[in-house]
Amino acid sequence: MKLNLIKQRSLWWGISATFILAGIIAMVISTVQLGSPLRLGLDFVGGTRLQLQRDCTQPGNCDEPIETAVVREVMTAQGLGESSIQIIRGGEEQPVLSIRSKTLDVEERTQLETALKETIGAFDPKSTQIDTVGPTLGRELLASGLLALLLAFVGILIYLTFRFKFDYAFFAFVALFHDVLITVGIFSILGLVVGLEVNTLFIVALLTIIGFSVNDTVVIYDRVREVIQLNPKQPINQVVESAVNQTLTRSINTTLTTILPLLAIFLFGGETLKYFALTLIIGFISGAYSSIFIASTLLAFWRERKPQEQPPEPQLVTEEVESSSITDTEATPVIDAEFSDEA
Numbered sequence: 001m002k003l004n005l006i007k008q009r010s011l012w013w014g015i016s017a018t019f020i021l022a023g024i025i026a027m028v029i030s031t032v033q034l035g036s037p038l039r040l041g042l043d044f045v046g047g048t049r050l051q052l053q054r055d056c057t058q059p060g061n062c063d064e065p066i067e068t069a070v071v072r073e074v075m076t077a078q079g080l081g082e083s084s085i086q087i088i089r090g091g092e093e094q095p096v097l098s099i100r101s102k103t104l105d106v107e108e109r110t111q112l113e114t115a116l117k118e119t120i121g122a123f124d125p126k127s128t129q130i131d132t133v134g135p136t137l138g139r140e141l142l143a144s145g146l147l148a149l150l151l152a153f154v155g156i157l158i159y160l161t162f163r164f165k166f167d168y169a170f171f172a173f174v175a176l177f178h179d180v181l182i183t184v185g186i187f188s189i190l191g192l193v194v195g196l197e198v199n200t201l202f203i204v205a206l207l208t209i210i211g212f213s214v215n216d217t218v219v220i221y222d223r224v225r226e227v228i229q230l231n232p233k234q235p236i237n238q239v240v241e242s243a244v245n246q247t248l249t250r251s252i253n254t255t256l257t258t259i260l261p262l263l264a265i266f267l268f269g270g271e272t273l274k275y276f277a278l279t280l281i282i283g284f285i286s287g288a289y290s291s292i293f294i295a296s297t298l299l300a301f302w303r304e305r306k307p308q309e310q311p312p313e314p315q316l317v318t319e320e321v322e323s324s325s326i327t328d329t330e331a332t333p334v335i336d337a338e339f340s341d342e343a
Contacts, residue, residue, distance in 0.1 A: 004244050006237045006300055007294070016178060023185010030188050038184065042201035044142040046133045048104040051088075052097045052116065053127035061121040066097055074115050075099070078108075086195050096127070099221040103132060132142075145203035149180070152210050160214075164221055176292035179213045180206055181277060182286045196275065200328035205279035212258070213287030218252055219297045223247050226298070240281045240300040244292055255288040257292030 005012075027037035034040075038340040042049045056062040068085055075083050083101035097116075104112070109130065117123060152174065160169035183206065190196040223243035231239070262284075 001240070003248065003292075005069070005241045005244055005297060009293075009297040012297060016182070016290070016294060019182050020178070020185060023182060023188060024156065026185060026188040026192055030192055033192070038188050038202075039195065039197045040142070041102060041197035042131055042133050043199040046110065046139070047100055047102050048130065048132045049098065049100045050109070050112070051127075051129040052099075052113070052123045052317050053094055054121045055124040056094055058122055062094060065338055066095055066120055069343075070119060071097065071099070071116070074119050075101070075112075078112050078115060080112070081277075103134065108312075141200055145200060148203065149206060149210075152207055152326055155176075156210065156214050160218070160221075163218075164225070167302055168221050171295050171302070172214060172221070174298060175217055175287075175295035176210050178290045179209055179283055179286045183209060183283045186282055187279070201272070202279055203277045205276055205283065209283030209287055211289060212284055216254070216288060216291035218246050219250065219301075220244060220291055220296055220342060224296070237300050237305040244296050248292065251288055251292060255284055258284055 030037050030039065054062050054066075066087055068087060071080070071085050075081055075085065080101045081266055086098040088096040088098055097120075099112075113123070150174055153173065156176065157169050157173050160172050187198055187202070191198070220243055223246055224240055227234070227239045227243050228248075262277045263280050266274050266281065269277060318333065
């Protein structure tokens with residue numbers, strides 16, 4: 001398998017730009033509607049979340065569907081009209097009513113559950129989940145997660161600058177930012193369309209994506225450096241294309257073998273791990289794409305336009321010739337003087 005990488009780089013860049021633009025638009029809409037680029041979960045904003053499922057073993061309890069407007073009326077009557085209400089449908093299973101509100105104490109939660117029970121039916125106590133996170137802790141978790149991402153970016157940039165050169169490191173940084181932006185953009189779209197929230201596991205997934213993506217980029221950059229050492233006069237476009245094609249099979253196999261178990265977790269895992277696996281799947285695919293089609297082509301594009309340094313070897317040869325000429329010239333009078341003395 002051989003890619004015509006350099007000639008079609010506008011196509012590769014265009015595909016990335018399309019995904020990034022769609023994600024940015026979704027983040028802008030989300031910021032206007034929700035106050036943040038992503039639909040933040042309870043971990044980040046704090047408050048109380050109730051997940052309730054009706055008990056269908058009771059006759060007539062599940063005959064009528066749950067209406068969001070009816071739940072909203074109950075919440076407003078309880079002074080919780082600004083709460084977030086979602087009805088999560090799970091195929092043939094009974095829908096789950098998910099409510100996120102300000103922090104509620106035990107008495108307030110009991111009053112709310114009683115009011116909902118009288119309106120839409122009794123709930124199954126085994127399926128009821130209640131989580132509470134303080135707003136201060138939520139803000140601290142969000143700040144810590146963003147700081148961890150920033151430190152990861154800076155650390156990788158410094159490491160690659162020492163291992164390669166700054167332009168290598170910079171374009172690897174661009175590729176990493178590309179991966180994070182696409183992943184965040186897709187989850188922003190999912191937050192608007194299906195109400196998907198992000199939690200602390202999302203930050204963990206982003207850090208994992210960064211590590212995976214930079215590893216793939218380093219492998220390609222190492223091969224670029226090897227090809228340059230073997231063929232120093234070869235044009236940079238040919239060097240990069242050759243390096244990518246030599247590592248292409250390895251990149252594809254590594255990505256596939258990593259995604260397959262994640263796909264199994266997404267399809268058959270629990271609710272918490274399912275979206276963690278989805279984040280990694282999106283990020284790993286984006287990381288493999290950016291290593292092959294973004295970081296390498298940007299490096300070739302930059303080096304192609306960068307002034308090439310002249311090799312110093314010819315100057316060294318000239319200096320040796322000049323010095324040897326001077327030595328011969330200085331040695332001749334000494335020989336003449338010896339013949340003159342003998343005469």
